[in-house]
Amino acid sequence: MSPLRITIVGVGLIGGSLGLAFKQGAVEEIEITGVDSDPQSLASALECGAVDKIAADPVAGTSEADVIFICTPVLQMPRLVGEILPHLKPGAVLTDVGSTKGFLKQQFLTCFPPGVSYIGGHPMAGREKSGVSAADGKLFQNKVYILTSDENTSQMALELVARLVRMTGAQLTVMDVESHDLCAAVISHVPHVVAAGLVSMLGSYPGKEESFLQLAGGGFCDTTRIASSNADMWADICLTNGKAITEGLEELQLILNAVTRAVESGDRDKLYAFFSAAKLRRDSILASL
């Protein structure tokens, strides 16, 4: 029996970590090919054992693959997938790790040939650092990994990708594309934009930089941790899940405006209710995780 051939296109933090995680978790024979436009990343991926083989050309690197993981920023995916799609072998399954799914579904709707399946994926894992040098085979352990599914999804393809996701130690969740994009906006995208906003705000008070630094303790670093991630990735996320993100920002601003009004009118009961409801809700989320 020949090994399961996996190709990872884009061997950065996520692609490299997937390779390492598959290697660590595999109970069957697998062979991983890494594809990247950056020769340095390819060499590092090979050296750290995230991939077994490398290819600079996406078509050459994917044409024999059983499963292809596209791990580039979201906006680069349509062109890349369009390029390799005609050369994939029948029965191949293509998946991706983009943080937004509706945009890709729209892009891919009409271009997949019969016999090649697409399964949207979104591992909710990341680190402050990027690049294959930060790759970690344990990155996905106990993290949520979403696969999207609708009435047209091939159950066989879904099961194949799900099997690989389970190898990484991630918690697999299957949901539809629309739910994913709304929930990801509220749970991940809006908090990220806000964290970046809180950091940017420090630039709005000229002359106070040094005092800010003196006060920047654990709380500020926690709240803004996610602001230290890949700017390319986040620009793409904002552009490809714009509606849910702007609606979420608007919703948040309504809440912040209510807080401002309570502060201005000295309404302690309202402020207390706001903070204690938030504490209750967060504690119950933590308890259910």
Next chain:
Amino acid sequence: MSPLRITIVGVGLIGGSLGLAFKQGAVEEIEITGVDSDPQSLASALECGAVDKIAADPVAGTSEADVIFICTPVLQMPRLVGEILPHLKPGAVLTDVGSTKGFLKQQFLTCFPPGVSYIGGHPMAGREKSGVSAADGKLFQNKVYILTSDENTSQMALELVARLVRMTGAQLTVMDVESHDLCAAVISHVPHVVAAGLVSMLGSYPGKEESFLQLAGGGFCDTTRIASSNADMWADICLTNGKAITEGLEELQLILNAVTRAVESGDRDKLYAFFSAAKLRRDSILASL
């Protein structure tokens, strides 16, 4: 030589942790009295060794003290301090751990008798849990602890409180009240309100609770960690540093509005610049800590 007599009024998380930290860090003989309206907290503080003696009555517990740490929520401080002040011994130094300083300065301006000094304090440390059962003698280690000072501050009193703060392993910072309140709003208070707002937002999407829970991974828990703290304390902070907080929220909303406009107009360059500037700024803050 008699021991340095310290009284901690309010033996919750911060008061209890201060007691433990003084005990662990003391190079001189100290005697700590705990005062609290809750007998259970007093008993626990005594049992865990945070205090040597306890008193239910604030006046009785503070009248012999050399240094008094007021560790109640901010809005309870003026009445409490007004009650004990006439009975403090000459040379006594009173300090507090409130997160806002201008309000207290205003309250205390005229009521301190000659011979009793006030030094405003703000340890920037906390935990998700509250109460003396969560107290930890290492809570302040390597955390910022601000003392406030102006032209009327007694340098001897400041040096005494500073000596105690250093015992806890905290990083001592001295600044004026106005700088403190502005910087605390930007670095701590506004991020806290926003974290609570992000959690509250989950209630704005009926029927989506379960999907939110499935997606609530590490990022969301990090960003909202500070939302799980004491609602009483935060209501008081909002009311006693209202101007800086509402101005900070307004500043943040201007930034978020600019992001919304960039998303709506598909301006990728602007989004990329926003995220990469935030990343640069946060990375440089971390590097300087």
